[in-house]
Amino acid sequence: xxKYTSVHDVPDVTAxxxxxxxxxxxxxxxxxxxxxxxxGLLFFNPSxxxxxxxxxxxxxxxxxxxxxxIDKDGWKIETEEGVIMDGDKAEHIKEAAGxxxxxxxxxxxxxxxxxxxxxxxxxxxxxxxxxxxxxVPVLSLESAIRHPLQSLADLMTIEEHKxxxxxxxxxxxxxxxxxxxxxxxxxxxxxxxxxxxxxxxxCPEGYELDxxxxxxxxxxxxxxxxxxxxxxxxxxxxxxxxSYGQVINTDRSWTISKxxxxxxxxxxxxxxxPVRRNMVVTDDVLDxxxxxxxxxxxxxxxxxxxxxxxxxx
Amino acid sequence: xxKYTSVHDVPDVTAxxxxxxxxxxxxxxxxxxxxxxxxGLLFFNPSxxxxxxxxxxxxxxxxxxxxxxIDKDGWKIETEEGVIMDGDKAEHIKEAAGxxxxxxxxxxxxxxxxxxxxxxxxxxxxxxxxxxxxxVPVLSLESAIRHPLQSLADLMTIEEHKxxxxxxxxxxxxxxxxxxxxxxxxxxxxxxxxxxxxxxxxCPEGYELDxxxxxxxxxxxxxxxxxxxxxxxxxxxxxxxxSYGQVINTDRSWTISKxxxxxxxxxxxxxxxPVRRNMVVTDDVLDxxxxxxxxxxxxxxxxxxxxxxxxxx
Amino acid sequence: xxKYTSVHDVPDVTAxxxxxxxxxxxxxxxxxxxxxxxxGLLFFNPSxxxxxxxxxxxxxxxxxxxxxxIDKDGWKIETEEGVIMDGDKAEHIKEAAGxxxxxxxxxxxxxxxxxxxxxxxxxxxxxxxxxxxxxVPVLSLESAIRHPLQSLADLMTIEEHKxxxxxxxxxxxxxxxxxxxxxxxxxxxxxxxxxxxxxxxxCPEGYELDxxxxxxxxxxxxxxxxxxxxxxxxxxxxxxxxSYGQVINTDRSWTISKxxxxxxxxxxxxxxxPVRRNMVVTDDVLDxxxxxxxxxxxxxxxxxxxxxxxxxx
Numbered sequence: 001x002x003k004y005t006s007v008h009d010v011p012d013v014t015a016x017x018x019x020x021x022x023x024x025x026x027x028x029x030x031x032x033x034x035x036x037x038x039x040g041l042l043f044f045n046p047s048x049x050x051x052x053x054x055x056x057x058x059x060x061x062x063x064x065x066x067x068x069x070i071d072k073d074g075w076k077i078e079t080e081e082g083v084i085m086d087g088d089k090a091e092h093i094k095e096a097a098g099x100x101x102x103x104x105x106x107x108x109x110x111x112x113x114x115x116x117x118x119x120x121x122x123x124x125x126x127x128x129x130x131x132x133x134x135x136v137p138v139l140s141l142e143s144a145i146r147h148p149l150q151s152l153a154d155l156m157t158i159e160e161h162k163x164x165x166x167x168x169x170x171x172x173x174x175x176x177x178x179x180x181x182x183x184x185x186x187x188x189x190x191x192x193x194x195x196x197x198x199x200x201x202x203c204p205e206g207y208e209l210d211x212x213x214x215x216x217x218x219x220x221x222x223x224x225x226x227x228x229x230x231x232x233x234x235x236x237x238x239x240x241x242x243s244y245g246q247v248i249n250t251d252r253s254w255t256i257s258k259x260x261x262x263x264x265x266x267x268x269x270x271x272x273x274p275v276r277r278n279m280v281v282t283d284d285v286l287d288x289x290x291x292x293x294x295x296x297x298x299x300x301x302x303x304x305x306x307x308x309x310x311x312x313x
Numbered sequence: 314x315x316k317y318t319s320v321h322d323v324p325d326v327t328a329x330x331x332x333x334x335x336x337x338x339x340x341x342x343x344x345x346x347x348x349x350x351x352x353g354l355l356f357f358n359p360s361x362x363x364x365x366x367x368x369x370x371x372x373x374x375x376x377x378x379x380x381x382x383i384d385k386d387g388w389k390i391e392t393e394e395g396v397i398m399d400g401d402k403a404e405h406i407k408e409a410a411g412x413x414x415x416x417x418x419x420x421x422x423x424x425x426x427x428x429x430x431x432x433x434x435x436x437x438x439x440x441x442x443x444x445x446x447x448x449v450p451v452l453s454l455e456s457a458i459r460h461p462l463q464s465l466a467d468l469m470t471i472e473e474h475k476x477x478x479x480x481x482x483x484x485x486x487x488x489x490x491x492x493x494x495x496x497x498x499x500x501x502x503x504x505x506x507x508x509x510x511x512x513x514x515x516c517p518e519g520y521e522l523d524x525x526x527x528x529x530x531x532x533x534x535x536x537x538x539x540x541x542x543x544x545x546x547x548x549x550x551x552x553x554x555x556s557y558g559q560v561i562n563t564d565r566s567w568t569i570s571k572x573x574x575x576x577x578x579x580x581x582x583x584x585x586x587p588v589r590r591n592m593v594v595t596d597d598v599l600d601x602x603x604x605x606x607x608x609x610x611x612x613x614x615x616x617x618x619x620x621x622x623x624x625x626x
Numbered sequence: 627x628x629k630y631t632s633v634h635d636v637p638d639v640t641a642x643x644x645x646x647x648x649x650x651x652x653x654x655x656x657x658x659x660x661x662x663x664x665x666g667l668l669f670f671n672p673s674x675x676x677x678x679x680x681x682x683x684x685x686x687x688x689x690x691x692x693x694x695x696i697d698k699d700g701w702k703i704e705t706e707e708g709v710i711m712d713g714d715k716a717e718h719i720k721e722a723a724g725x726x727x728x729x730x731x732x733x734x735x736x737x738x739x740x741x742x743x744x745x746x747x748x749x750x751x752x753x754x755x756x757x758x759x760x761x762v763p764v765l766s767l768e769s770a771i772r773h774p775l776q777s778l779a780d781l782m783t784i785e786e787h788k789x790x791x792x793x794x795x796x797x798x799x800x801x802x803x804x805x806x807x808x809x810x811x812x813x814x815x816x817x818x819x820x821x822x823x824x825x826x827x828x829c830p831e832g833y834e835l836d837x838x839x840x841x842x843x844x845x846x847x848x849x850x851x852x853x854x855x856x857x858x859x860x861x862x863x864x865x866x867x868x869s870y871g872q873v874i875n876t877d878r879s880w881t882i883s884k885x886x887x888x889x890x891x892x893x894x895x896x897x898x899x900p901v902r903r904n905m906v907v908t909d910d911v912l913d914x915x916x917x918x919x920x921x922x923x924x925x926x927x928x929x930x931x932x933x934x935x936x937x938x939x
Contacts, residue, residue: 048387074674091900274404361700587717
């Protein structure tokens, strides 16, 4: 693999999934693979799980790590071409990417959307410009529109917990007080389209995800109907797509509760974390044995390790 | 040891003290002990000595380190149970602790008090909740009410510099422009109660430390009387306990000066640092050979190393 | 070497240059040299290249790294002597330097000027106080008035690209929207005075660098005249020296453009980065083969490595 930004960069999803599951079994098996190599981690936005799990994965492979909160510890970055840089941005992404490529063998980048202008966000400017100007493989640590390390960890978790060959997986919108990116939802849908599952997506009107991600999924505004017989319930908030980046619905009847889970086929509950308790999901569901959220977070280490293994080569 | 939050977690204080002194002699003797293990360091508050000395200690033991300024680099953490998370806190401590436990083998946590509500602070909520929800040993890097790595380093310093079997140790309040936690004072008193010393504590009215920490110490509001014949003078500011968290006294006659030190038995001066010069202590004392502040800071590396050694096992 | 703060700390500039070029050829040749040793990196200001390249250099030498954004992650530092510390600065540099020296074997410090008071800035207080109170070798990661790791990397780059034994090197001021330090300009001039080059410095009136740095250089306010026949054009903005720390000239005719470069002897373009595109230099120059900016940044790793190698001993 040359880069890791979406499922479309993965030539063989099942092989990568198996590689990640193998990393979980024998994490230290390749601890000399990264010798004398450096992984650069650039954060334009906060990160807990991604930061820690990717560092853990890198240590399993013997990679050196250089981590930066680039906007805070470095300089503000310009992404536009041809601009006269007389504002507050001190460095152009051309130089930033070119320079950092010389210090690192692999580059991870996290950059959230602005949630103001859909078209701009969906061009995924920061990540795409790093790819354009970097001379080393680039890895998304969550971009404006996708979170592929999370999605691979989610796929691992479903693989480990599924009871049938082709489970029913429901991705459901859930309420949240603040506008959030659509990246996790987009990315999960995109990956599920490559997996052997029945994917149903449910959300209120105005929250429909872009069809480039939802593909062949069944889409409905009726959450209860969607949840019927579900094997996995993946809850996630995202901001409106119609009124882009806004919170146009705070209806708490969308919160995943015990009553909602009773509609499922003894379904498992999934969320990428961090999760707002009693907004997105009630305590009794999150604290029940049906919740897989810690397993998902744990799998982040091994999804990152499998991806880094491929990018090292 | 399962955790390290106070002297009460230590089954044998003298043995731990000796272990720390041994670490100082042969720091690299156990450099493979931490192989393939990761120490997570979570900072809710600033840290210089603790951050650097604990990293140094971890490197002596071959531990990997993942360090986070959790509120700045990650998400704001909710600690209350049953709350509807519709405010500014994006992640509950249940998930944070559970997730981070999967990436780390030992977890260090620094969290200062709010200094608004004594009862809340003295429940030591952040640290206790990390212990409750983490699945790995937790280590205090200074909590709302105690600073046990500092206290062990202080005990080492007294052991190295005492001239008599049972020295007189005076913990004295000193003035400071801003309200500070009571953690260092509490913790020092608590540890001295377990050591072979005569402990005297002196402070202005309204600054009396909680008896759960001061134990059998002699307590007086007369600083000069307290200092008479002292072998060690441990100066420290803390905010009022009576008018909780407030500065109700700025009397500079409490500042430790050469005249004050003349009352002692050629006493040594101690402070945990950072110290406000000419508020807490005058330049001539701090810059004199009687000052042990750098020795105390140096011992932080070895107190941390001894504790980490035990927690690894 | 005992410290690395300017070219005057280097007994043999050519030998250090050759050592840096050798590090570039065989970076891992000395990877056990730093075993059991720790490099502390203290940042009072933002840093991208310096942060990453110095970490990379340290890893080549097997040094442990402890990195701190000291004002943000630690405490505000007082540098004045004899002051009553009742303001917002919690720790004196005497203690900070003394303490950190005990955790580190080499100490790197970055501290920019205030650009308010020239006399104060030019005393280079933070760096000089670290040297005064530290008990280990100190390394400048850019101080108020010099940037010697950058200058050594620049010297390497000129050495690698020069076509004649004694090239003509032009240091030219260039416009910028904000007031910047004079450190890079000062330091570059100072190093070029030690090298086998013809140094010409050109800047608008009121921007003349201090003669302690410019030495024997030819100085002119006529940029076009200066550029004639140049082999290397080093562009850099700095704030006014006459109206200290202010922007008194924003004349974009000083921007380095293709037309300006046409005056040179097929000159190479240099800049330390980050660079404001179309303010300091136009896109067509920066994106042309004549630009050496990425090479300069790459050489930062090896200039740092050569310096660290010497300071370890």
